Every structure is written in C-alpha cells, then in structure tokens.
Amino acid sequence: MALLELSEPGQTPRPHERRVAAGIDLGTTNSLVATVRSGVAETLADTQGRHLLPSVVYYAAAAAPSVGDDAKAHAVTDPFNTIASVKRLMGRGVDDVKRLGNQLPYRFAASESAVPRIVTSAGVVSPVEVSAEILKVLKQRAQATLGADLDGVVVTVPAYFDDAQRQATKDAARLAGLNVLRLLNEPTAAAVAYGLDHQAEGVYVVYDLGGGTFDVSVLRLHRGVFEVLATGGDSALGGDDMDHAIAEWIMREANIGDHADPMLLRRLLRDACQAKERLTEAQQVALEVELAPQQVWQGTLTRSQLNALIDPLIQRSLAPCRRALRDANIKLEEVREVVMVGGSTRVPRVRERVGQFFARPPLVDIDPDKVVALGAAIQADVLAGNKPDTDMLLLDVNPLSLGIETMGGLAEKIIPRNTTLPVSRGQDFTTYKDGQTALSIHVVQGERDLVSGCRSLARFELHGIPPMAAGAARIRILFQVDADGLLSVSAKEQTTGTESSIQVKPSYGLTDNEIETMLLDSIDHATDDVAARQLREQQVDADRLLDAVGVALRADGDALLDKTERAAIDAAMQSLRSAREGQDERAIKNAIAALDTTTAEFASRRMNEGIRKALTGRRISELKDI
Amino acid sequence: MRKIPAVVVKASRSKVFSDGAVSNSARNFFEIFDLTPGFAIDLALLTGRYRELQRQVHPDKYAQGSDQERRLAVQMAANINDAFRTLKDPVERASYLLHLHEISVDDQSARRLDPEFLLEQMELREALGEVRNNRQAVHELTKIFTTIDTLEQQTLGTLAEAFARGDAASLRTANENVQKLRFINKLRAEAEEVEVQISS
Structure with a gap:
C-alpha cells in the first residue's frame, strides 16, 4: 500500500473538494442545464421530469415573472407580456429590432438607450433581464439537483454571435448571479460531446440550426484538441423563420390581412410550429384556424408544400457552409462527418439538403436538443479543475473581422475573421493634420471594406498627442480578443507613451451603470445589502487567489524561487489571509493586488518553464514516432 | 471645442510583428517552436509543437488561476497563435523571414x-x-x-x-x-x- 501513496514532490493532488460546475445552453426556443456526475455528462430535469425549459418568460402585474412551460401557456392569451425568443434581441440595437418588426409582437418602450426595452405589465424589461430570468431558473434547478451552490458555469453562444451579443449574454449570467467560467461556442460544445463520445479524429463539420440562429463550424479533432478551423453562420436564421414562412402561407390562404391582431398572430405561429413538427413524420397535416367566432378556415399543408416554403431558408444556410469550408481551406472530400445539431435539423428537408451539399448522410444519432448542453458541461467540469489530467483543449476562432475606421470611411481590418483565439494584434496609425493632438478611434466589425457596411462596436478617444507634423506621430492600436471572444482595444502614442484603452462596451450594450442598477434592483434588500455582497465577493476572490498561489507554490515553488522571493510571497499571502478574516473590503482588495504583484515574476517563470518542458517532452515523443 | 477627427490614418504599409508580449520571452517565432529559421520547415512538426505549447499556456488551463496568471496566459497563448499563423502560411513565413533580415516586404521602392x-x-x-x-x-x-x-x-x-x-x-x-x-x-x-x- 505504501507504494501507492508515494507521490512526487509538487505533484500532490490538490487538497480541495470537487467543484460544482454546470453547462448551460441558453437557446432561442429551449434552454437546458447539464453537469458531469460520476464521469458522465447528463442534462438535469425539473421536479416534473422535464429537461427542456422553454425560453419563455411571462410578466404579470405585481407578481414574480414565471419561466418555461408555465409562461408558454400565456403566449396565446397574453402575447404582450409573454416574451419568447428573446435571444434574437440580445445585443441588438433599437434599429435592428425595427428591422425584425412584425416578427416580434411586443410593445417596445421609447428610450434614449441604445438597448431596446419591452413594456410589460410588470414594468419595462431589457432582453438581458429576460435572459437572466431563464438562467436563474436553470441555476436553481442545478443547485436543487446537486444539493450545492454552483461554483461556475459555461454558457454557450452561437459561434456567429458578435461582440455585443456575447457581452449581453455574459451580462445576463452576471445578473443571474452566475460565475461564468467561459462563453463557449455552440458548435464547439457539440463537437466536444460528440467527439469525446466517438473518439473522433479528423475534419468534422457541425451544422447547427436552432430556433433563431444558424452556425456552421469546421473543426479538426486530434488527440483531444478541438481546433476550430473556420466558422460561419447567420445570427438571425432558424426554425422560427420556418414557422413564420408557414404562418404567412396560412395568412395568404385564409385571406388574413397584414394587420392581424397579436393574439391571432401568436396562434398562427403556434399552429405553424406544430404543423412543421408533425410533418417530420406525416406526409400532410390538416389545419384549422378560427379567424373570428363562427368563422373557421380549414386547409391542408403537405410535406412538399412545406419543403417549397422552407427551401429558401435552407438555401440561405448553405452559403455560409461553402464559405466556412473555403476559409478553413478544406475540400468537401476531406470532411469526415457532418454532425447535425439544433432542433430544426429534425426537419427531413434540412437533412436531405445538407446531405446533398456535403455528399454524405449527416449524423443524426445524438439528441440535437441536448448535445450542446452536454458539451458545455464537459468543458465546465474541466475548467473547474475537476480533471487535472485531461488532454482536452479547445481552440476557437473569432467569427467576424475586427478593425477600425480610417480616412475616407474605410474599415481597416486588424484581426481577420477565423483567427484562432486568444489573439493580440497591433497596427500603427498616424495623424493626418499638422498639430493634431487627439484622435477618435472607431472600432468596427464585419467583412465589408466600407465602414457603412460594418457594425459599429465602440468609439473612444486618445488625447495628449504632442503637436507634430501630420504623419509624424506613431499611434499603435492594439486589439486583444480573449478566449470568450470578447474584445478590448488600447491605443498608445509611441514617442510619448500617452495611452488610452477600453474594454469594448458595445454600442448596443448596457452600460456598467445600467448593469449595476439592475443588480441592485435584483438584490432582496431585506436579507442582503450591497456592502455585505461586495465584501463576500472580495472574500471569494481572496480565497481563489490564495488557493491558486498555494497550488503553484507546491508545484514549482522550490524549483523556481530563491529564499528571498519565497519569503516575499509567503508574507504577501499571510497579509491577505489576515485581511480576509476582517470586514474591510478595501483592505482585502489591496492585499489581493499586493499578492498579485508579488507573484508576477513567479507566474511568468512557471509558464516559460511549462513551455520549455512541452518542447523537451515533445522531442521525446517525436523520437518515439520514428 | 474643435471636433476631434473621427478617423485615423494608417502609418505605413508595414505590419507590426509582435515582439513577444511577455518581457522575458522576446524570442522570434521560430525559436518559440524550437525550429531553425528558414523557409523550408516541417509543417507536421510545427503543428505538433504548437498543440503541445497551447496545452501548456492556453487560458483555459488557468480558469482557476490568479488574475495575474490568466492575463499572462492570454498574452502567451496569443503570441503562440500569432507565431503559428505566421509560420504555417508560406507567404507569411517568407515575409517574416525577410523581416528578420530587416527587409520590409511592404517597402514601396522594392516593388x-x-x-x-x-x-x-x-x-x-x-x-x-x-x-x-x-x-x-x-x-x-x-x-x-x-x-x-x-x-x-x-x-x-x-x-x-x-x-x-x-x-x-x-x-x-x-x-x-x-x-x-x-x-x-x-x-x-x-x-x-x-x-x-x-x-x-
């Protein structure tokens, strides 16, 4: 037995309990939460055994919002107060919403803010708040099932979500009181669930058609590494559009005018969705719509009629497929399998057309509704530190090119689409007038050469440039995109070091103040107060840092630090421990900053050591291959 | 107050090659992968070493680490990504080699x-x-x-x-x-x- 207990110094298993982590698929139509238990990923059901939570929130006057099936029951009777498909509004501006127009039977509040707000009987709500309600229910479900608080979650987003949409999703999770370990792209999550299950190797395409979004990703799977080669899609294309196509067909057939009342519209959409689902098995379905009391329209929709209605939508999804393959530099023949994800891939015509396009039958053996949540759960388990020996590594890409506006309204790309994340890239720019001392930097996203064809992400200003002749200043603009796909931009005048930077808060996002207000509103003032909450947050941060430094010291402290350096770190840890015991939030914050600074050099040495070891280790395995 | 010009002008055609975001690892792209600088490289070897390095430094490995570690991980992983992207593409690799020889491929006079x-x-x-x-x-x-x-x-x-x-x-x-x-x-x-x- 003694032999089994031997362990190398520094490799002692981490003395902590298993962390509770979950994966959340926040979908347009349905949402799910999953976790890994006893090594197996599984979705969690509510008390009535239902796994799918309809992404619907019902706001009644003077009552807490209801979510899911209960809320969905109100969709037809009380459409203005029943918010469905809110994902379509995440990170969108007021103008985008106008464009979606008649597809959304809600009342929008006139507001100064760039973010659309919906008027309900319970007050005005933003899409972020509606999403937070859905997340809260999933959080409660997970905590009730697992009997513990969640330490962290992975929330999935469509790969084609832009910076604003990602930020909005993260804000919603924050509002729901969740610690987001990572935003994970849905097709990548599906590939993880599928790939680990099937020991897959080679090039895979994930075709993900959900309720409101379409994504396609081309991935190379190699010994646990999931490398996304390219991604594409349409963040406003999905099963909802099929429902609308069918509903519009019914309206034409039944001579219903364009200005039908919202309740009739909702009923039509519900009937359309049911007809679409039944046509997965049946060849034709009978339809009946009550237009007015005593006035009923009857009709039949056949599968071939349905196919004709949805063909243009499917066609729209194939162009991004073609482009993703081209961006990945992969030929059709090189694709090993096509994995179908998302409820809308149940439609036979979708399978047929996708199969034709890729010249092979697509894989449909995994539940397209659950696979994304399962993949997210696996990744959450890894990120929480429950699988220290895993080989799994996800390398994702940014879906859209990022750049800045230059003279003449041109968009200069700094990070092209499909660049592996994280990425940090700089480019030098200059002034165009003599004596110019400031400039405004306009960050844009998109593939067009003209700024007018791109989406505006943010604007910020750099001041204090010394007066020089036009073209003499050297301003380096640095873009950094983290593993979540979120962008930060900084600008620095090279000769004087004048600096300006922002975490890009999208033009269509909520401001920090707005989020703060919502957070404050959401706190139950009777049992909780802001100061206590902030103190607790600092304590959690302190514990996490102490834990991380402790692990690092046990692993590499002896090898990489001399006595003086070690003593300095020990002292900083001790200060943080004592501060953490106190009630002074500020003191904890300062002690965290101090320990962070003291360990900077150590952290950097550890990473370089890791790199060195990786290369030597690699050389040995390369020799073995010969 | 005078309105600030809403645009910037590109300083030059020349691209900014990152010179190692982390101070004590200002190595050139070939050194990062322990390869001899040159146009002829073994792509399989480069790819294999790229994956091994990312396994070590990717920010996901530091999800439970300190802020310091996570910031470093993002910088190092970004640097390795940049190096890999540059070396795997022949045109980018050639441009970079010329850059190491202090020849700018974007120099107009050379055209x-x-x-x-x-x-x-x-x-x-x-x-x-x-x-x-x-x-x-x-x-x-x-x-x-x-x-x-x-x-x-x-x-x-x-x-x-x-x-x-x-x-x-x-x-x-x-x-x-x-x-x-x-x-x-x-x-x-x-x-x-x-x-x-x-x-x-």
Missing part, C-alpha cells in the same frame, strides 16, 4: 515586378471578369484556377530556392516573389468569389 508577370495578371483578371458577366463560361473558371495553381507552385519554388541560397541578391528575389504571391492570392480570392456567385 519592381517584371512586366511579363503583371501582364499575365491583367489577362487573368480580364478572363475572370468575362466569367463573371457570362455564367456559361464555367469551364473558363476551371482553367483560370489551374493557371493560378501552376503559377503559385512555380513562384513558391523560386521562393524556396532563393531562401536556400540566402545571399543579398537572392533575398531581393525572394522579396519580389513574395509580392507576386500576394498578387496570386488576391486573384485566387477573387476567383473564389466569382465561383460563389456562379453557384448560388
């Missing part, structure tokens, strides 16, 4: 491409324009792609030879061929666009 090459480019572009206007000419497009492929292979061959010789005159040849490859790549991208237009 003296032979007229024969430019003429051929113009002809190909015209042919592409005809395909765009006349969708029946699909077989013409296949011919254009074949011509582009052949041209690319020839140019890459010349480039490899030039780097293998490595003297000052050869580096000038290399630079010229990098310019040519950029023309060729741009043309291929346009041809692919036309292909998409035709097939949709």
